[in-house]
Amino acid sequence: MKILVINAGSSSIKYQLLDLEDVHHFSLLASGLVEKIAEPVGRITHKVFPGSPKEAKVVEDRPFPSHREGLSRVVDLLCDPENGVIRDAAEIAGVGHRVLNCGEVYSDTVRVDADVKAAIRDFFPLGPLHNPANLMGIEVAEEFFPSAAQVAVFDTAFHGTMPPKAFLYAVPYEWYEKFRLRKYGFHGTSHKFIARAAQEFLGIPREETDIISLHLGNGCSMAAVRGGKCVDTSMGVTPLEGLVMGTRSGDIDATAVEYIADKTGADVHQMLVALNKKSGLKGICGVNDMREVVAAAEGGNERAALALDMFVYRIQKYIGSYLAVVPNVKALVFTGGIGENSDGVRARIFQGLEHLGLVLDPEKNAIRSPEPREIQAAEAKTKILVIPTNEELQIALETKAVIEGREI
Ligand code: ADP
Secondary structure (H helix, E strand, O other): OEEEEEEEOOOOEEEEEEEEEEOOEEEEEEEEEEEOOOOOOEEEEEEEOOOOOOOEEEEEEEOOOOHHHHHHHHHHHHOOOOOOOOOOHHHOOEEEEEEOOOOOOOOOOEEOOHHHHHHHHHOHHHOOOOHHHHHHHHHHHHHHOOOOEEEEEEOOHHHHHOOHHHHOOOOOHHHHHHHOOOOOOOOHHHHHHHHHHHHHHHOOOHHHOOEEEEEEOOOEEEEEEEOOEEEEEOOOOOOOOOOOOOOOOOOOOOHHHHHHHHHHOOOHHHHHHHHHHOOHHHHHHOOOOHHHHHHHHHOOOHHHHHHHHHHHHHHHHHHHHHHHHOOOOOEEEEEHHHHHHOHHHHHHHHOOOHHHOOOEOHHHHHOOOOOOEEOEOOOOOOEEEEOOOOHHHHHHHHHHHHHOOOOO
């Protein structure tokens, strides 16, 4: 079944076209990115059969006044008589849309209808950068793929199983009742993919899938999973809360916002831009790319070393607290650009955690592979896994399940 996965941002559309049977039987027909939509000159980078010997790439610089023109070009390239991967847009059975948040309205993937669109719109205030773009992506896709099922996959959905004691903030209760203020959590599609993949790797039933999942990329989050279900996660009402990230502060005393606003004359909006875009690794040492941070730290840059220490220390504290929440933990699972690729960051995280039964095998940790693997030492009490995430595949699988009326 051919499924198009779309991740529409405010000025971009990321997409993948997959032909899939199940999680182990799929092929990637095309992938690409339309960027700088509504700027004088935009760009489309389109690849056919990415990662295979038949891979070919097209890059075009041209204006895309809106998402509509962007997606129109994607359809043309997909159906191109010479280099296309399908003959007709009608071959696409479903379009899976990554959608940031619809709060508590939908706790699972759904086929898009007027109610779903209203719920996405209703959550514009809690996802001001993403939800409007996600909705636009859906509306444009409905136009170009009228016979396909449009399916919304929410980044928050996996976290819908958290109990109130985990998702509520200890603030006046009516803020939750009236304004829906609570922890929603993000990266849910990735954590869900990881929980299923870890279950399969460990060869255990879902009810016994008790893991701690660490998605460490430019954005970073952790999820505590019991019986295959999320019971706590580090991101909050927005992706700002929790771990130290590339440019986000993670946890911070809210009073700091008022204090620095008073000192600098910034308003609340400017403060939140600073906490989201100028903080984290970047705030401490000036760069947000972990490869650069590690290289600078190893070259003797003290701020970079401090940023790395802070990044690692926050993760260690969350591991400690999630071990209390997941008492029968079977594995800690690393994913995301940093989690999958940085043996140095993984090694730092486990320095000093031996008393918790968490010990890495340095040789296994150093191995590079796209395959799921375990990297703990023989004497470790808990397994430590590295599993590459694949959010697009998860979205495509869920879209297929919705089309076939199967449970996800
Ligand atoms: P996003 O959250 O934007 O999807 P990714 O999951 O691709 O990001 O992760 C990007 C991060 O992964 C960057 O900080 C990058 O430096 C880091 N990364 C990728 N490869 C390595 C590596 N070999 N060593 C350290 N960090 C890496």
